Structure formats: C-alpha cells, structure tokens
Amino acid sequence: MEEDPERLKKIAATSYDYDNDPRWADYWSNVLIPPHMASRSDVVDHFKRKFYQRYIDPDFVVEAMSSNSSSQSTNPSAPFSSSPLNGQARPRNSGSSTRASGTSATSGPNLSSLRWDRQTIQFSVNAWVLVVALLAILPLVPRNLSNRAYRLSFMGTACSSLYSLYSLYGKPRAWNLQAVQMWFQSVTVSKDFIYFMYCLMFVTSHLHIKFALIPILCRALELVAKFLRLNFARSSLYR
Secondary structure, three states: OOHHHHHHHHHHHHHOOOOOOHHHHHHHHOOOOOHHHHOOHHHHHHHHHHHHHHHOOOOOOOOOOOHHHHHHHHOOOOOOOOOOOHHHOHHHOOHHHHHHHHHHHHHHHHHHHOOOOHHHHHHHHHHHHHHHHHHHHOOOOOHHHHHHHHHHHHHHHHHHHHHHHHHHHOOOOOOOHHHHHHHHHHHHOOHHHHHHHHHHHHHOOOOOOHHHHHHHHHHHHHHHHHHHHHHOOOOOOOO
C-alpha cells in the first residue's frame, strides 16, 4: 500500500501531455546535452520526469538513470563522452574500467573538436553575432561599418533562431491543417521565434536604433557563456 501513491505519481508523470505544455519546450531547449544523447528516448523520458518534478509535482521522486542505459553512450562508437548522466555510473566500475574511461575521456574532446554538431554551429554563429553587435554599438567605429554591422547582427540572430527552431521542433509530423497548426502553436511560444520576429522587424526597417541591439547582445552572450561552461568547465582559464 505504501508504494501505491508513488506508482500513481509515476503513471501521472508518464501520461502527462508534455507536447502541449509550452514550458516543456522552453525547458528542453535549455538542456545542454550532446546530440547523440538528445535523440535517445530514455534520456528524454528522464528529463521529462525532472520537468514534472519541477513544475507539476515537487514531491515526485526522480530516479537516477540506470547504469546500463548511461553506459551505452561510452562505447567506442560514441564520438565523445556525454554529460553528467554518465558520472553516476562511473564510480561503480572497477579499477580497470576507470582507467579505460579516463583514457576515453581524454581522447573524447579531441574527437568532439573535429565534429561540427548543432551546439558548435550555434556557438560559432552567436560568437560572430556578439562581435558584430559590439562593432555596431561602439561609438568609435566608422559609421559605414557600424551600419553594416548593425544589420548583420540582426540577420545573424535571425538565422541562429531559425536554426534553433528547426533543430528543436523539426518539421510538422504531417502536412495537414491540424498537424501544421499544432506545430505552429508550439513554435510561436518559444523564445527563438520571438527573437526571429524581433530581428525580422529591424532588418526590414530603415531605422538604426542601437538600443535595439541590447537584447541581441544579451542572447548571444548567454548562449556563448552556456557553451563555454558546458565544454570548458574544467579549464583554469575559464574559471
């Protein structure tokens, strides 16, 4: 009888309609994990349960991912080691496996540095937008260069937002009115869509309002900082 309430909570968390909750799309977009793990159903279900605990039922207990599922991402076919989910399974391994995981961890960044995944592309675009937006705002920059940098910063942010929307939502499940409408409703509530419309408005305008670049700078700086914190957290220079 003591397990019944917890079992009911698990059933409620599993049957919750995450797709129609705009908070889930925003929550999932801020989860930074390697692309090969983001496509795994067990990883998605784990973060859905964490979302359910945070926003729906704080008393819901989220179990740690099993060692079998988390160790799948450390096999030789994986391009690099994954996020902290693997850290829960490593202390249980033997000494030989610990040395093997240490070797793979050191070789992982070298392999991942050659791989242009979604997060690396987003980081490159946002870092470029950050530099260009600073050129547009600084008063000592020539007017001709400043005006060009002003327009390029909005165009770069618009492209970054579109790429992020496509990576997160993809295409509609079916090309009918109902599926397209549900897909469009989930897209329009995201921050990336708002940034895209914001940039589109200023790109098509002939006005040059430098204060309008402040949200662009904040977004680029936030995303660049997230990428650096994820990939260079152990670097003494970053600390």
